Amino acid sequence: MLAVNKMRYYLLAVSIILGNFLVAQDYIVINGDDTVYCKIESVGAQKIFFSIPTDSVPYNSSLLLSQVNSYYFNHSFEQQDTVATVKKLKKERVKIARKSAPLFRFSASYGLGYFDYQNTKENAYTKELKSGYNATFEAHYFPEGFNYGLGIKASNFTSKHQADNMSFIDENGNIIIGQLSDDIIMNYLAGSFVLRWLQKDYTSGVYIDFSFGKTFYINNNITLTEKFKTEANGYAFNVAAEYDYKLWRNLAIGLNVAYNRTYINEMEINGETFKIDEEYKESQISRYHFTLGIRYLFK
Numbered sequence: 328m329l330a331v332n333k334m335r336y337y338l339l340a341v342s343i344i345l346g347n348f349l350v351a352q353d354y355i356v357i358n359g360d361d362t363v364y365c366k367i368e369s370v371g372a373q374k375i376f377f378s379i380p381t382d383s384v385p386y387n388s389s390l391l392l393s394q395v396n397s398y399y400f401n402h403s404f405e406q407q408d409t410v411a412t413v414k415k416l417k418k419e420r421v422k423i424a425r426k427s428a429p430l431f432r433f434s435a436s437y438g439l440g441y442f443d444y445q446n447t448k449e450n451a452y453t454k455e456l457k458s459g460y461n462a463t464f465e466a467h468y469f470p471e472g473f474n475y476g477l478g479i480k481a482s483n484f485t486s487k488h489q490a491d492n493m494s495f496i497d498e499n500g501n502i503i504i505g506q507l508s509d510d511i512i513m514n515y516l517a518g519s520f521v522l523r524w525l526q527k528d529y530t531s532g533v534y535i536d537f538s539f540g541k542t543f544y545i546n547n548n549i550t551l552t553e554k555f556k557t558e559a560n561g562y563a564f565n566v567a568a569e570y571d572y573k574l575w576r577n578l579a580i581g582l583n584v585a586y587n588r589t590y591i592n593e594m595e596i597n598g599e600t601f602k603i604d605e606e607y608k609e610s611q612i613s614r615y616h617f618t619l620g621i622r623y624l625f626k
Contacts, residue, residue: 428525432624439458463583484513486509506551570582589613
């Protein structure tokens with residue numbers, strides 16, 4: 328009787344082991360080469376979900392894909408010898424598709440701009456015009472497997488200041504009282520080449536951007552009692568350093584520091600064209616930008 332009972336226990340143990348193997352055909356290899364034999368229920372974007380049969384209710388669990396080295400997901404399995412099956416499956420491990428760098432990046436930034444008046448005589452009025460606000464929009468494409476990208480950049484810089492009750496004595500000795508104001512708008516449109524160094528999350532990273540394009544300059548000016556509209560177009564280049572910090576999924580916040588230099592040879596004032604002196608040409612159109620922005624990266 329004792330021998331019969333022992334035989335029953337052995338048969339029960341073998342049945343449980345074989346049952347587990349036959350039901351749990353799939354397996355997962357964890358980093359470090361530990362293997363979990365189970366039934367894989369589904370594979371998500373970040374996790375793999377599986378169950379392990381028990382004596383009563385199956386044990387359900389999941390693992391992050393970053394913890395998994397490889398797995399075998401068997402949807403159409405035919406029953407055969409367990410040992411032979413395990414050996415065969417070990418030769419057919421399927422590598423997990425790791426997350427790769429995004430191909431597209433969109434950026435919108437807003438912050439301060441600062442004029443560089445190198446050759447202009449500075450006074451209290453021009454000091455106020457030195458600072459302004461800058462908005463920048465960028466779109467870039469990065470070829471898969473490369474750390475550089477191509478795209479477009481557009482920016483809008485504005486600076487304005489007004490001084491009332493300004494007086495001036497003309498050549499006849501008359502005192503003229505009026506307003507002095509400037510309302511400057513500079514739009515920049517350019518092609519852009521950018522280098523990037525992404526961190527492990529593929530969202531945070533450092534960018535160095537070089538762009539070359541055209542600046543469109545407008546200044547609506549009032550000098551005492553007269554109104555002037557100054558317009559000019561010129562070629563410009565822009566160099567920017569940017570850092571992105573991941574907020575959530577493919578969304579990041581970023582800091583930009585940029586230098587922009589515009590070359591203008593002539594201006595149109597109230598419809599009349601004037602050449603710009605060589606020593607003045609590069610002074611008023613150089614500026615720096617310090618901005619914060621939002622980034623969106625995706626495939």
